[in-house]
Amino acid sequence: MNFVPRLLQRPLSRFAVLLACIILVAAFFAPKIAPCDPNNVQLELKLQGPSSDHWLGTDHLGRDTFSRLIYGARVSVGSVAAIIVCILVMGFCVGCLAGYAGGRVDAFLMRMCDVFLTFPTFILAMFLIGILGTGLTNVIIAIVLTHWAWYARMIRGFVLSFKNRDYILAARVGGASRMKIVIQHIIPPVFAQLVILATLDIGHMILHVSGLSFLGLGVTPPTPEWGVMISDARQFLWTDPGLIVYPGCMIFITVMSFNILGDALRDALDPVIKEQNS
Amino acid sequence: MLHFIFRRLLLLIPILFTVSVLVFLILRLGPNDPALSYLRLSQIPPTDEALATAREFLGLNKPLLVQYLDWAGRALRLDFGLSYVTHRPVLAEILYYLPATLELAGVSLLLTLLVSIPLGMWSALNKDCWPDHMTRAFAFFGVSMPNFWMGFLLVTVFSVWLHWLPPMGRGGISHLIMPAVSLALMSISINIRLIRASMLENLHTRSVLYARARGLRERTVIGVHVFKNSLIPVITAIGMHVGELLGGAVVVESIFSWPGVGRFAVSSIYNRDYPVMQCFLLLMVVIFVLCNLLVDICYAAIDPRIRLAGEGNR
Numbered sequence: 001m002n003f004v005p006r007l008l009q010r011p012l013s014r015f016a017v018l019l020a021c022i023i024l025v026a027a028f029f030a031p032k033i034a035p036c037d038p039n040n041v042q043l044e045l046k047l048q049g050p051s052s053d054h055w056l057g058t059d060h061l062g063r064d065t066f067s068r069l070i071y072g073a074r075v076s077v078g079s080v081a082a083i084i085v086c087i088l089v090m091g092f093c094v095g096c097l098a099g100y101a102g103g104r105v106d107a108f109l110m111r112m113c114d115v116f117l118t119f120p121t122f123i124l125a126m127f128l129i130g131i132l133g134t135g136l137t138n139v140i141i142a143i144v145l146t147h148w149a150w151y152a153r154m155i156r157g158f159v160l161s162f163k164n165r166d167y168i169l170a171a172r173v174g175g176a177s178r179m180k181i182v183i184q185h186i187i188p189p190v191f192a193q194l195v196i197l198a199t200l201d202i203g204h205m206i207l208h209v210s211g212l213s214f215l216g217l218g219v220t221p222p223t224p225e226w227g228v229m230i231s232d233a234r235q236f237l238w239t240d241p242g243l244i245v246y247p248g249c250m251i252f253i254t255v256m257s258f259n260i261l262g263d264a265l266r267d268a269l270d271p272v273i274k275e276q277n278s
Numbered sequence: 279m280l281h282f283i284f285r286r287l288l289l290l291i292p293i294l295f296t297v298s299v300l301v302f303l304i305l306r307l308g309p310n311d312p313a314l315s316y317l318r319l320s321q322i323p324p325t326d327e328a329l330a331t332a333r334e335f336l337g338l339n340k341p342l343l344v345q346y347l348d349w350a351g352r353a354l355r356l357d358f359g360l361s362y363v364t365h366r367p368v369l370a371e372i373l374y375y376l377p378a379t380l381e382l383a384g385v386s387l388l389l390t391l392l393v394s395i396p397l398g399m400w401s402a403l404n405k406d407c408w409p410d411h412m413t414r415a416f417a418f419f420g421v422s423m424p425n426f427w428m429g430f431l432l433v434t435v436f437s438v439w440l441h442w443l444p445p446m447g448r449g450g451i452s453h454l455i456m457p458a459v460s461l462a463l464m465s466i467s468i469n470i471r472l473i474r475a476s477m478l479e480n481l482h483t484r485s486v487l488y489a490r491a492r493g494l495r496e497r498t499v500i501g502v503h504v505f506k507n508s509l510i511p512v513i514t515a516i517g518m519h520v521g522e523l524l525g526g527a528v529v530v531e532s533i534f535s536w537p538g539v540g541r542f543a544v545s546s547i548y549n550r551d552y553p554v555m556q557c558f559l560l561l562m563v564v565i566f567v568l569c570n571l572l573v574d575i576c577y578a579a580i581d582p583r584i585r586l587a588g589e590g591n592r
Contacts, residue, residue, distance in 0.1 A: 111296075122528070126547060127547070127559050132309070211529050241438075245431075248431070259422055
């Protein structure tokens, strides 16, 4: 499988991979990279322009904007990673159970999914946070609860399409248990397709997290999060537009690089999937 | 056709019932006590005595099932109780703000269709030429753009620098342009990619080859054989866009001080004003579900396969 060269074939995808790597590095090593403490309030230095001490200036509480942007990557990437893992686990449990068990279990689980899919996602997430309270963990819970149903359905569809393949029948004839068939023979091929779908969704979820935080219904203010930073900076729109531009750029660049990466991954893996299916 | 619509309407009943149970249960089983919110918002000190009276008054002492039946029974008669903050009927308050939101979301949906369909077609018909590259770059840009940031950028450019458009409020068309554009951008971009992909797929079907072999004019081939079939996924996507637009409207309204239901809902969430939250969520689900129903009906009207497949299963 010459997967990596195929992924890096086009310059645009090379660029996206590079950007995504930079963002991941920033997220992992934020304490090492950031020149200042992101929550260090210095009121005498508030709303300063760029200088050698503060590369992108300071915000209304004198905190270093550049450091806050770097720590913001940590919040966004971290929360989205947690969301994707939770959704995949939940989706795989429900999807495999529904697809492989069939019958009443399937009917019940799919009706559950239908109910969750009748809510507009962003509004349901807002509502859940209203009940659970704000904070990073609750944002993650709310977004997982609003998105899992779609994944569960997709996974069920994939499981159904794999269920009656000859190699599965062969495994069954060979006496493999249901559990073993699902884990060894169904999950691996489904997983590759799901990773692509999840990558395509990362950007969307970053937008959800920052949108909720922007409304004040997500990550709470002292935390350096990009949506919170935009919301904090809105009162300075007329005097210091830079404070709004930088975090917005970060969201835009991050979302864009993951979107391009998702497309590139799909294009790179697609022939493999087609070969497997045929 | 009537039969199809009737059957779809019947299917809505169990789903809406489950949704109402869920909306009710999430609030009641959540970590917060509605009586406490009620007292806080009425500015009564939460003594034990006051809490007991409030529980009695709000009916929170009854069994959960009785509470649900009470609430659902009144909701069916469109009575969602009184807001804890304003002490006025919730539905009347929400309906007061709703037209502004529907105006914004409706104009954005219209904008989405008017912009994305021609651009998507243009892109597909000029595959791998400059119109295609430009449209795809635009779509990539739009999909990655946070709508709230887009709003601020538009305000900075068109209100702060150029003084062309009013930065906030609701009024004539000039007030509508920036909110609608920032709200619709995401849907426009998604739709462009969808239409492009679906046109490209349909361009290579046998029916198109046959139409060309019959010597039909290119305009007829594209207009009748390709375009009509390409519309089907677009119609399905409209249902999804309505959900996105309703959610996005909440954010966009808060940027442009648009006097819509979203801002009212966000403040009710801050205040934990439970009756307003319940009514808002149910109303949004009903709007979303009805739009999806409408989409399904259009879908069945255009594509007889859907209609007939349903009939066959009966």
